[in-house]
Amino acid sequence: MGAILEVEKLEAFYGRTQALHGVSFAMEEGGITTVLGANGAGKTTTLRAISAMVRTRGSIRFASEPIQGKSTEDIVAMGIAHVPEGRGTFVDLTVEENLRIGMYARREKRHAGRDMERVLELFPILRQRRRQHAGTLSGGEQQMLAVARALMLGPRLLLLDEPSLGLAPLVVREIFRILRLINEESRVSILLVEQNASLALDLADHVFLLETGRVVLAGTSDVLRRDDSIRRSYLGY
Amino acid sequence: MDIFVQQVMSGLATGGIYASLALALVMIYQATDVVNFAQGEMAMFATYLAWSMLNAGMPYWGAFLATLAVAFVGGVVIQRVIIRPVENKPILTIVIVTLGLLVIFNSVAGWVWTYLQKPFPSPFPREPFRLGTVVFGAHDLGEIAVTLVMLVLLFLFFRFTPLGLAMRAAAQNPVSSRLAGIRVGWMLALGWGLAATFGAVAGLMVAPILTLDPNMMGGIQIYAFAAATLGGFTSPVGAVVGGFLVGIVENLVGTYVSFIGTELKLTVALAMIIVVLLVKPSGLFGRAHVRRV
Secondary structure (H helix, E strand, O other): OOEEEEEEEEEEEEOOEEEEEEEEEEEEOOOEEEEEEOOOOOHHHHHHHHOOOOEEEEEEEEOOEEOOOOOHHHHHHOOEEEEOOOOOOOOOOEHHHHHHHHHOOOOOOOOHHHHHHHHHHHOHHHHHOOOOEHHHOOHHHHHHHHHHHHHOOOOOEEEEEOOOOOOOHHHHHHHHHHHHHHHHHHOOEEEEEOOOHHHHHHHOOEEEEEEOOEEEEEEEHHHHHHOHHHHHHHHOO | OHHHHHHHHHHHHHHHHHHHHHHHHHHHHHHHOOOOOOHHHHHHHHHHHHHHHHHOOOOHHHHHHHHHHHHHHHHHHHHHHHHHHHOOOOHHHHHHHHHHHHHHHHHHHHHHHOOOOEOOOOOOOOOOEEEOOEEEOHHHHHHHHHHHHHHHHHHHHHHHOHHHHHHHHHHHOHHHHHHOOOOHHHHHHHHHHHHHHHHHHHHHHHHHHHOEOOOOHHHHHHHHHHHHHHHOOOOHHHHHHHHHHHHHHHHHHHHHOOOOOOOOHHHHHHHHHHHHHHHOOOOOOOOOOOOOO
């Protein structure tokens, strides 16, 4: 299986402030990789750099194709769905309209109806709330909607920014169960940013750890989990 | 009673014009937080183009549709060429740019077509309708019909087409829209195009009543502001209801309050703006703007 994402010497800037200092990593198609690190380490920036939401230098290749210099809209249309921090819900639109927006950049629309049906099966609560304004949903429901909206693109790569943030443990477990399911079922690759290291390690096969915009540690999640000193000093549990 | 019904009807007719222009203002305001002061002048300019087409011998509805098309393209071009470069500048900068557009359209219209008033035809029959003892002007009824048809089309567009949905999404949450692959910049341009189209309809419908001259839309724009303020600048439905309400109130006050008559009517609009801003700044249908500071 080939690499779905290859990032080399990636630098990212907010104005004149540099947030990433040469980040390199690769992801296999169908894999789940998690990015761990403290606040301000550059986790969110890494995702934003892939989606061209910040100014970058270096090289990013998606399915062997360079996406450097492309616009966010074009990158989305290539099949990279990004669930942003804070979920990005369209609060004044209905749940169903939110899902239809997820379809907007989809290249082939033939299976859109089938995928909508599948997404509503995965998240039955969204079917119940279909005609409701998305702003009336609870935090957990909005996170589910955000994932569902991203899936409506029919993506090859899913970027998830802290899906567990501010949610009850039970809800988080449900969301992670569904993430595993869609990864196994449709071979969607997932790049997951998380604060909750133990949760992320359970889901992911590969891990890398960021510290002030640099990769300080990378490997398979099994190896990292078993290494007590790494676990204590970097993962904090 | 007959006079009352009649005044309400002609209030609805002029209200339809205010509603169209108010809707144009609200569409742009919702998407970009900018009030386009040139909206009325753009409408006036479009009406002059229609006048030229009619003078060149085009049939009315042909000229009508052609004008709407030109207005749409014009709106898109103005957004892309003039507004977009200042998009991220402070709000005051953009407001000044729209004021500049106002002056330019006004002067260019005066330069090309002179400031002399020109009669403008109505597509509707001259003979009034009679319903019992109440008399309705045919142009009034036609105007209301045209406004309603435009509103229904706009509603269907925004409610049921992917493009309409994308435009609503872009206005609401630009960042999230980009992550869904929506080209937010183009959606704003389309918004300007649609707004210009609605403005053009207002111009075409009001010109037969006021006769065409470069300052024709000045007063109408004030009423449209009153309508949008009353309905709430954040609500398209509010803009429409506000438009009709302002039209009716204006007519009734002009009829029943003798010292106001026709000369002081515009004052009514200004008074309404002030009262709404004092009592309920977000308008009847608008949402209060909560902002973290």
